[in-house]
Amino acid sequence: MNAPKRISFQYVRDEVKRRIETRVWPQGSVLPTETQLAEEFNCARATVNRALRELAEQGFVERKRKSGTRVKKSPSKQAKLELSLARQMVEDQNATYRYALVERDIGVTPRWLGSQLGLPSDARILHVVCMHYADNRPFQHEERWINIAAIPEIEFADLEETSPHEWLLNAAPFSEAEITFCAVSADSRLADYMGTTSGAPMIQLERTTWRGGQPLSFARMTHHPGYCIRTRY
Amino acid sequence: MNAPKRISFQYVRDEVKRRIETRVWPQGSVLPTETQLAEEFNCARATVNRALRELAEQGFVERKRKSGTRVKKSPSKQAKLELSLARQMVEDQNATYRYALVERDIGVTPRWLGSQLGLPSDARILHVVCMHYADNRPFQHEERWINIAAIPEIEFADLEETSPHEWLLNAAPFSEAEITFCAVSADSRLADYMGTTSGAPMIQLERTTWRGGQPLSFARMTHHPGYCIRTRY
DNA sequence: TAGTGGTCTAGACCACTTT
DNA sequence: AAGTGGTCTAGACCACTAC
Numbered sequence: 124m125n126a127p128k129r130i131s132f133q134y135v136r137d138e139v140k141r142r143i144e145t146r147v148w149p150q151g152s153v154l155p156t157e158t159q160l161a162e163e164f165n166c167a168r169a170t171v172n173r174a175l176r177e178l179a180e181q182g183f184v185e186r187k188r189k190s191g192t193r194v195k196k197s198p199s200k201q202a203k204l205e206l207s208l209a210r211q212m213v214e215d216q217n218a219t220y221r222y223a224l225v226e227r228d229i230g231v232t233p234r235w236l237g238s239q240l241g242l243p244s245d246a247r248i249l250h251v252v253c254m255h256y257a258d259n260r261p262f263q264h265e266e267r268w269i270n271i272a273a274i275p276e277i278e279f280a281d282l283e284e285t286s287p288h289e290w291l292l293n294a295a296p297f298s299e300a301e302i303t304f305c306a307v308s309a310d311s312r313l314a315d316y317m318g319t320t321s322g323a324p325m326i327q328l329e330r331t332t333w334r335g336g337q338p339l340s341f342a343r344m345t346h347h348p349g350y351c352i353r354t355r356y
Numbered sequence: 357m358n359a360p361k362r363i364s365f366q367y368v369r370d371e372v373k374r375r376i377e378t379r380v381w382p383q384g385s386v387l388p389t390e391t392q393l394a395e396e397f398n399c400a401r402a403t404v405n406r407a408l409r410e411l412a413e414q415g416f417v418e419r420k421r422k423s424g425t426r427v428k429k430s431p432s433k434q435a436k437l438e439l440s441l442a443r444q445m446v447e448d449q450n451a452t453y454r455y456a457l458v459e460r461d462i463g464v465t466p467r468w469l470g471s472q473l474g475l476p477s478d479a480r481i482l483h484v485v486c487m488h489y490a491d492n493r494p495f496q497h498e499e500r501w502i503n504i505a506a507i508p509e510i511e512f513a514d515l516e517e518t519s520p521h522e523w524l525l526n527a528a529p530f531s532e533a534e535i536t537f538c539a540v541s542a543d544s545r546l547a548d549y550m551g552t553t554s555g556a557p558m559i560q561l562e563r564t565t566w567r568g569g570q571p572l573s574f575a576r577m578t579h580h581p582g583y584c585i586r587t588r589y
Numbered sequence: 590t591a592g593t594g595g596t597c598t599a600g601a602c603c604a605c606t607t608t
Numbered sequence: 609a610a611g612t613g614g615t616c617t618a619g620a621c622c623a624c625t626a627c
Contacts, residue, residue, distance in 0.1 A: 168617095172594075189625045189626055189627090197444070198525075204436075211430070303585070305559065306539035308555065351536050353536050362597070390612075399597075400600095401598095421607090423613095
C-alpha cells in the first residue's frame with residue numbers, strides 16, 4: 124500500500140478500479156457508500172465522489188441514489204473517435220494536403236434531402252462536390268448540401284480555396300450533429316474520383332448538422348479504399 | 357437572465373458555452389479567470405472549476421495553468437461509439453438473438469497472428485468461428501483467435517451456448533483494446549455466411565485485446581451489408 | 590420516510606508555467 | 609516570483625428513489 128500522505132481522487136479511483144478488476148468487488152455487487160469509503164481512505168467524501176463519478180463515466184460502475192454504487196455486469200466499453208477535417212487528418216499523417224472544388228451549384232431542395240433535413244421543397248440549397256488529396260492521392264470525396272437560409276453568407280463564400288467543411292467550421296463552429304458510418308462499394312463515378320476500380324469497398328460517413336434546431340447541412344464523405352479508423356481504449 | 361437562486365455548475369457551463377457559441381468570447385480568446393467568473397456568477401470557484409473542466413473535456417476550451425482558459429480554434433469533435441456484444445446490439449433492436457458456433461480448433465500461432473499479437477510461433481491458439489443472428493437473419497460473423505496461455509480456462513469453455521466474446525467478457529471483463537474499422541467486400545465464403553452476394557460491402561471491426569500487457573485475443577467481426585453505426589454529438 | 594448520491598461553499602494549499 | 613488552474617477539506621443542504 125503506497126498511499127500518499129494527502130489522498131488524491133486518482134488514488135481512490137485507481138484503487139477502486141483495481142478492486143473491481145481483481146474481483147474483490149465482483150460484478151453486480153454493491154460498493155460501500157461514499158461515506159464509508161471516505162472513512163477507509165481517510166479523505167473527504169467529495170474526493171471519493173469525484174473518483175466514483177469518473178469510474179461511472181468510464182462505464183465501470185453504475186450509481187443510483189439510495190441504492191448505491193454497483194459494479195456493472197458488462198462494462199459498456201465506448202470508443203472515442205476524433206472527427207476532424209480532412210486537412211487535419213492528412214496533415215496528421217505527415218502528408219501534403221491538397222483540396223479541389225469539383226462542382227458548385229445552387230438549386231432547390233431535392234425531395235430526399237428535404238425529408239432528411241426537414242426542409243420545404245422550395246428551400247434554396249447550395250450543392251458542393253469536392254476532393255481532398257494526400258500527397259496527390261485521393262483521400263476523401265465530399266458531397267455536401269447546405270441550407271442557404273440558415274447560413275446566407277455561404278452563397279458568396281469562396282470555396283475554391285477553402286473546403287465547405289472548413290468554411291462552415293469557421294463560420295459556425297458549434298453545432299449538433301448526427302453521424303452514420305457505413306460501407307459502400309464504389310460506383311463508376313466514385314471509382315473515377317478515387318482512382319480505384321468500380322466495386323471497391325469504402326467507408327462512407329454521413330453527417331447531418333443543426334444549429335439550434337435549424338438544419339445546416341448534410342454531408343457525405345467517402346474515404347479511399349483501404350482507409351481505416353483506429354482507436355484504443 | 358434566468359439565474360437560479362443557487363448557481364449550479366450546469367448553469368455556469370451552459371452560459372459559458374453560450375458565450376463561446378455566440379462569439380462573445382471568440383475563438384482563440386482568453387476567458388476570465390476562475391476567480392473572476394466566480395465573482396460574476398456569484399458562486400464558489402469550485403463551481404466554476406467544474407463547469408470549465410467539463411467544457412475542456414468536451415473540447416470547447418483549453419486550459420493551462422498560469423496562462424488561463426482559451427477558446428479552442430477548431431473544436432475537436434469526438435464521437436463516442438458504444439461497443440457492445442452482438443447479443444446486446446441485436447436485443448437493443450428488439451430482435452430475437454441467436455448464436456451459433458461454426459468452428460472451434462486448437463493449433464499453434466499462425467505467422468501473421470504471431471506478429472500481430474507479439475506471440476512466439478509455438479504458442480497455442482484457440483481459433484473460433486461463429487455467427488450471430490437477428491431474427492434469424494445474419495447479423496455478424498465473428499472469427500477469433502485466443503491466446504490459451506493467457507486464459508487457460510478457455511480451452512474447456514463451452515462455446516456452443518455462449519459466444520467467445522461474451523465468455524471472455526465474463527472471464528476477463530477489463531482489458532485494453534485496439535480497434536480498427538474498415539470496409540471490406542464479401543468473399544464467397546463470407547457472402548455465404550451473411551446470405552449475400554460476393555462483393556457486397558460490409559463493415560469489419562478488428563479488435564486486439566490485452567490484459568496487463570499480455571495479449572489475450574484478436575477478433576474480426578464482420579457486419580451484414582447495410583449495417584450502419586450511428587451516433588450524435 | 591430514510592438512505593444514498595449530487596452538489597455547493599469557503600477556504601486553503603499545491604503545482605505548473607510564464608515572466 | 610507571481611499568477612492561474614488543480615485539488616482537498618469539512619460541512620451543509622438537496623433530490624431522487626427504494627422501502
